[in-house]
Each structure stands twice: as C-alpha cells, then as structure tokens.
Amino acid sequence: MKARTIEIMDTTLRDGEQTSGISFSASEKLTLAKLLLEELKVDRIEVASARVSEGELKAVQNITEWAASEGYLLKVEVLTFVDNGVSLKWMQEAGAKVQNLLTKGSLNHLTHQLKKTPEQHFKDIENVVLKGQELGIETNVYLEDWSNGMRNSPEYVFQFLDFLTSQPIKRILLPDTLGVLTHTETGEFLKKIIERYPDTHFDFHGHNDYDLSVANVMEAVKAGCHGLHLTVNGMGERAGNAPLASVVAVINDFLPEVTIGVKESSLYKVSKLVSAFTGFTIPDNKPIVGDNVFTQTAGIHADGDSKKNLYFNDLLPERFGRKRKYALGKTSGKANIQKNLQELGLTLNDDELKKVTERIIELGDKKERVTKDDLPYIISDVLDSDLHQQKVFVKSYVLTHSKGLKPSTTLSIEIDGKTYEENAQGDGQFDAFINALKKVYKKENRELPKLVDYAVRIPPGSNSDALCETVITWQTKEKDFTTRGLDSDQTVSAIKATEKMLNLV
Numbered sequence: 001m002k003a004r005t006i007e008i009m010d011t012t013l014r015d016g017e018q019t020s021g022i023s024f025s026a027s028e029k030l031t032l033a034k035l036l037l038e039e040l041k042v043d044r045i046e047v048a049s050a051r052v053s054e055g056e057l058k059a060v061q062n063i064t065e066w067a068a069s070e071g072y073l074l075k076v077e078v079l080t081f082v083d084n085g086v087s088l089k090w091m092q093e094a095g096a097k098v099q100n101l102l103t104k105g106s107l108n109h110l111t112h113q114l115k116k117t118p119e120q121h122f123k124d125i126e127n128v129v130l131k132g133q134e135l136g137i138e139t140n141v142y143l144e145d146w147s148n149g150m151r152n153s154p155e156y157v158f159q160f161l162d163f164l165t166s167q168p169i170k171r172i173l174l175p176d177t178l179g180v181l182t183h184t185e186t187g188e189f190l191k192k193i194i195e196r197y198p199d200t201h202f203d204f205h206g207h208n209d210y211d212l213s214v215a216n217v218m219e220a221v222k223a224g225c226h227g228l229h230l231t232v233n234g235m236g237e238r239a240g241n242a243p244l245a246s247v248v249a250v251i252n253d254f255l256p257e258v259t260i261g262v263k264e265s266s267l268y269k270v271s272k273l274v275s276a277f278t279g280f281t282i283p284d285n286k287p288i289v290g291d292n293v294f295t296q297t298a299g300i301h302a303d304g305d306s307k308k309n310l311y312f313n314d315l316l317p318e319r320f321g322r323k324r325k326y327a328l329g330k331t332s333g334k335a336n337i338q339k340n341l342q343e344l345g346l347t348l349n350d351d352e353l354k355k356v357t358e359r360i361i362e363l364g365d366k367k368e369r370v371t372k373d374d375l376p377y378i379i380s381d382v383l384d385s386d387l388h389q390q391k392v393f394v395k396s397y398v399l400t401h402s403k404g405l406k407p408s409t410t411l412s413i414e415i416d417g418k419t420y421e422e423n424a425q426g427d428g429q430f431d432a433f434i435n436a437l438k439k440v441y442k443k444e445n446r447e448l449p450k451l452v453d454y455a456v457r458i459p460p461g462s463n464s465d466a467l468c469e470t471v472i473t474w475q476t477k478e479k480d481f482t483t484r485g486l487d488s489d490q491t492v493s494a495i496k497a498t499e500k501m502l503n504l505v
Helices: 026-039 054-070 086-094 107-114 118-134 146-152 154-164 183-196 213-223 244-254 264-278 299-305 334-344 350-366 372-385 429-443 490-504
Strands: 007-010 044-049 076-081 098-104 138-144 171-175 201-205 227-230 392-400 408-415 418-425 450-457 468-475 480-487
Touching: 007 244, 026 044, 026 054, 026 264, 044 054, 054 076, 054 086, 076 086, 086 098, 086 118, 098 107, 098 118, 107 118, 107 146, 118 138, 118 154, 138 146, 138 154, 146 154, 146 171, 146 183, 154 183, 171 227, 183 201, 183 213, 201 213, 213 227, 213 244, 227 244, 244 264, 350 372, 392 429, 392 490, 408 429, 418 429, 429 490, 450 490, 468 490, 480 490
Parallel strands: 007 044, 007 227, 044 076, 076 098, 098 138, 138 171, 171 201, 201 227
Antiparallel strands: 392 408, 408 418, 450 468, 468 480
C-alpha cells in the first residue's frame, strides 16, 4: 500500500513566538522563513498574527515579497480573527494569501467569551470566509479549545463541523489549545471526525503541557489526520508545542504508513539557529537536537559501539547532521578514550593509555566534563611526568586568602626522603607558595631557578571547565626551560608545574 503524505506546518514564527520573553526581528523572521521552506522543506509556515504591530506587518511584508518571487506564497499563513474584515485588510497590506481564521471550538469558549449562539458565530465566520474569497485569500479555520469541546460539548463541535464542511475552506485545524489530551483521546476524537468527514483536510495542533505532545501526534497520524503543526525546539507558550525534530524522527521510524518531506539532516542546523536568535536554550538532553543526546559517557557503551554497535539505536546522529561523541570523565573507560584518540589521529601504547585513563578519571572526580579538546593536554602532562625520576614530592599545602590579609601558604614537601614544612605570605596564593618553598631551599643551601614567565590557558575550542594548563618558564645560570601543570584549579596547576621544575633541577 502506498504511503500517504502528511503536510508539516511549522508555526515557530507565530505560535513559537508566544514563548515567554521571545520576539523575532523582521530580518530574523525572513531568514528563518527561508530556512524552513528551502532548507528544511516543511510544507507550510505560519508566520504571524494579524493586527499585532507595525513591526509584525513589516516582517510579513518581507516574507511575502520573497515568497511570491520564489513561488512559495501559498505556503505562508497568517492567524486572523472574526473581526468584520479588519484582519483581512491587514493581510492585504501584508501581501499574504492564506488566513488561518481563529474561531471557537468549544461551547464553553463561545458562550463565556463571545457570548453568542452557535448560529450567530457561524454567520460571522461565513461572512469572513466569503469576504476572503472575494479578495483572493484562501481560508483555513482553527477551532480554538477544540479538545475541551470534544470532551464537554461534542454536539456543538459536530454542529460546527457540519457548517464548516459546507463552506469554501481548504483545511480545518484542530488544536489541543491547553495541552489537555491523552494519546487515547486524541486518537478517538480524530478518528470519529475523519470518518464522518472523509473528504475534508484536518490538521492536528498539539501542545506539550503533560509532555504528551509527541504521543498525541502519533495517534493523530494513526487516526488519519492530514497535517501537523509543529515548532522548532518545541517553542510555544507554557510548556510549548509539539517539537518538530522529535516528531519527524518518530514518523520516519515508527509510522511507515505515512511520508513527510522534511529534510532530517537540516534539523540540527535550524534548531541551533533558532536558539541563537531567541536565546531560548535547548536542554542538553532534548531528543535529537540536545548537546548530550549523541554522547556516550559510560566506557562500556563505547566498548559496545566498537563491537557490532551494541549500544546503537536507529537514531544515528548522521541522520540529523551530527556526530556521535564519547565523553571523557570519571565513568570513562579505555574504549571512550580510544574513540577520541582515533578522531584526533593519536596513538598510545597500553601503558600510556592506562596512565591517561587514570588521569582523566582523577579529573572527572573534580569536575563533571572533560572534552576531546582537553585530551592532547592530558596526554602531554602524563607523558611529560614520565620523563624524570621523581625525588621531590609536594606532599601537602594549605592556601588561604582572606579579605584585608595577605595570602599565605603552609607547605609540606619531601626532598630525597626528608620532609620539610614552612609557612609564608605573598602577593597571591602562588607567590606565597613560592616564598614558602624558598625558605625550605634556603635551609638546604639550594638555589631555586628564577621564574621569568607565567602563562595560563584552557584548551582552545574547549567549552569545558575541567582543565587549566599553567606553563611556567624558569631561568638558571645555564639555561631557560619550561614546565607545565594541568588541573581544574589554576593555582594547583601552577604548583604541579613547579613540582616538575623541582625534580628537573
């Protein structure tokens, strides 16, 4: 049996913009409209509500001008109101050709908000639809609060649908306005409606108040709906709308009876751009587009991935223009590290790999994340430590920094098996440490190299706070040389660099 095609209508620029604190500029709306239609290949976009503001009018004019030049004008839709043609006049000025007319889908809304009878409401709608037709404007109709209408006043809903199916409208849009439906109700309500009106196009518009929007979308598709309303990153008021990326993946993997035209490989790119424009942060664990969803943390998973992909599912990151990552931290095993080494083109022997693994676990106990960018620094630090025989050990230290008092350090150090303790103050914690160290070496009639340069950095490109590398240049009578220290704490990394220097001299 041939799969039926379902329309995907993206309403990020209209309903998604109702996310608290979010507003797109006119240029951002145009950029996203182009991306949604040309790059992501959604079927339709809802870009604004009529009559909102001068800025909104300008934004829609920009979009319709571009859409008309590219043959997309009938894919651009605007939310309108039953207002004696005021919205239609706004649409004419905006250059839009498709209105999504907001009407009352429950008797409760009709009675208490409009204070009209069904017959009065239907007559007002008929006038708007006919006036739109005269102006060359195509009409779809939203049944606001339809889900509660089906629960509490189904007779009204079917009376309304009997009227609408007699009118020159293209689509009927059925929103779960307050996000109250269960998946069972969604399937049952839509099945009844679609069986009763087999020749009418019905869209389902889900909200996510109970985190059921994707499940509801699945049942809507199974019930035979013809279109879905979605938003990038699940944006929308309250808990948001059904998220585009999740729905696309679910349809492609679990609903073979339907087909959609959305380009999966562009989902992540568009998601990140919308996030950048809005400041609406994508949770790290958000399916498909979250930063962590293709990151294996446990070493056993990385090991399994190398052995017949034991921990893979069908959500391969490449489908969405992404790559699988292997996190480095306290749960990392050698397999995780090997995967990252392969990406960097680095090779370690078993002994080196063991030492690097131990160092990563040690760092992971202090901070949660170590990244691939950190790995060369860790390797350098571990292998550098192997170059000399350690005879000097910084056993313990207490660093203090109090307001109004000079920083001080109490130091315990072992040199050739003998332990020394000293205390000193300084201009900073590390300066105090060096002053305490000088006291120890003066007692032993030893001379310390002169510190001539001190540089601190984090691995370039790393977004991790796990590592800080301190590179110190020392000067003796014979030569200058550098040592490096690596730790999550800047002062501690400098102390480690100093400990290496003490062993070298």
